[in-house]
Every structure is written in C-alpha cells, then in structure tokens.
Amino acid sequence: MDIKILGYWGGYPSAGGATAGYLINTGEGQILLDCGSGVMSRLVQHTSVDKLDGVILSHLHYDHMADIGILQYAAVNAIRNGRMKKRLNLYTPDEPANILDTLYGDHSEIHRIDSGRIIRLAGADIEFVPVSHTVPCYAVKVTYQGKVLVYSGDTSYCDALVELARGADIFLCEATICEGSVHTTGAGHMNASQAGMIADQANVKRLVLVHLPGDGDLEFMRQSASEVFGGPVELPNTSVLYSV
Ligand SMILES: [Zn+2]
Numbered sequence: 345m346d347i348k349i350l351g352y353w354g355g356y357p358s359a360g361g362a363t364a365g366y367l368i369n370t371g372e373g374q375i376l377l378d379c380g381s382g383v384m385s386r387l388v389q390h391t392s393v394d395k396l397d398g399v400i401l402s403h404l405h406y407d408h409m410a411d412i413g414i415l416q417y418a419a420v421n422a423i424r425n426g427r428m429k430k431r432l433n434l435y436t437p438d439e440p441a442n443i444l445d446t447l448y449g450d451h452s453e454i455h456r457i458d459s460g461r462i463i464r465l466a467g468a469d470i471e472f473v474p475v476s477h478t479v480p481c482y483a484v485k486v487t488y489q490g491k492v493l494v495y496s497g498d499t500s501y502c503d504a505l506v507e508l509a510r511g512a513d514i515f516l517c518e519a520t521i522c523e524g525s526v527h528t529t530g531a532g533h534m535n536a537s538q539a540g541m542i543a544d545q546a547n548v549k550r551l552v553l554v555h556l557p558g559d560g561d562l563e564f565m566r567q568s569a570s571e572v573f574g575g576p577v578e579l580p581n582t583s584v585l586y587s588v
Pocket residue numbers: 354355405407408498555
C-alpha cells in the first residue's frame with residue numbers, strides 16, 4: 345500500500361502547507377485519513393472525491409476536518425453529475441455532538457467509529473483504538489495484505505497506542521510539543537521523544553513524525569526521537585510516496 349502525506353502541521357498550517365491529511369492507496373481503492381486545512385487542494389493533485397472508498401476522521405478538531413465540508417461540496421457535484429454513484433463514506437467519532445451534526449447531508453453516509461469493530465475499506469482491514477486527547481480521538485491501524493500502517497491521531501503518551509502500533513511497517517506518530525516552541529499548551533499531545541518511545545516499545549519498522557509545530561526545530565525533534573527509537577525516524581515529506 346502507498347501513503348501520500350498531504351499535510352502534517354498541527355493546529356494550523358505554516359505558509360503554503362496543510363494540516364493533517366493522509367491518502368492511502370491499496371491498489372484496490374483509496375482512503376483519506378483526516379481532512380485538515382489545505383488538504384482538499386492537495387488531494388485533487390492525486391485523486392478525486394468519487395475515487396475515495398472512505399474518509400476517516402480521527403477526531404473532530406478543525407486541524408483534522410477543516411476541509412471536510414469542501415470535500416462534501418465536491419461530492420455533491422460528483423453525485424449530481426453522475427461521476428459518483430454512492431454517497432461519501434465518512435467515519436467519525438460521535439462527539440462533540442454539535443460538530444458531528446454539521447457533517448450530515450445527502451452527500452454523506454456517516455458511520456460512527458466503534459473501537460470494537462474492524463471495518464473494511466479498499467480491501468484493507470481498519471481498526472480503531474481510543475487514545476488520550478482533549479476530545480474523543482482514535483488511533484487507526486490499516487492492514488492490507490499483511491502490511492500495516494498505524495496513525496496515532498492526536499494523543500498524549502498512552503499504552504493503548506503501543507499495543508496498536510506493535511510491529512507496524514510504518515508508524516505516523518504525532519509530535520506536537522517541542523522545547524522552545526510556543527505552538528501548543530501540550531494538553532493531549534506528545535513530544536518527539538515520547539513518539540520515539542512508543543515506536544521503540546512497539547518495535548515498529550519505520551517512524552514518521554507528524555502533527556508538527558510550525559515554530560518547532562524539526563531536525564532537533566527528529567534527533568530526539570532517534571535517540572530513543574533505534575530504527576529510522578523521518579520528518580514528513582509531501583513529495584514522497586511512502587510504500588509498505
Ligand atoms: Zn490536531
């Protein structure tokens with residue numbers, strides 16, 4: 345399976361960038377993981393709404409869903425013009441309820457994420473585990489033909505994430521806190537060392553730091569994670585196609 349990082353900034357984007365958005369292509373279909381600010385304009389460089397088997401929102405914070413309404417407008421158009429035969433499959437936590445309410449419409453089939461249920465999209469098995477954030481948030485594990493991608497969502501250090509990430513071929517883990525950065529209060533987030541610690545304990549094959557602070561020293565963060573995790577640590581690159 346291939347993963348394209350469409351955006352990786354936490355909270356709000358740096359100039360010309362985008363917040364959380366990850367496009368997964370299994371060869372059988374495509375899944376969009378989070379749909380943050382600036383993600384739509386990047387998404388259409390690679391695909392179109394009618395080709396998405398489903399969209400997963402890890403949680404209902406705007407840096408993970410700012411562009412979902414825009415994607416839904418594109419779905420309205422694709423349905424009206426016959427390019428899209430079914431509604432957009434949207435998987436989301438059911439809280440905060442006032443934000444969930446805004447997602448409903450003729451364009452979308454809303455599925456509430458249930459951590460007890462594995463779903464199948466684009467031929468992949470997808471599993472959800474609740475993590476530790478300021479609103480309900482899920483880490484996501486995508487398994488396709490024995491290869492595993494795990495995405496942390498937004499979270500502080502939590503053992504459930506170690507279990508979910510165990511042995512993953514690629515682990516996209518949030519690292520929002522950085523020494524010297526004033527980007528975040530830190531609540532519900534991790535620093536790069538903690539991301540490295542989870543990668544190490546879970547014995548993942550490859551760690552990519554995401555959800556980065558715009559004022560952070562990214563190379564310092566990469567090194568901090570490397571000191572804890574013995575395997576390769578990468579900063580996200582929107583020009584690279586990550587294959588597992
Ligand atoms: Zn976030």
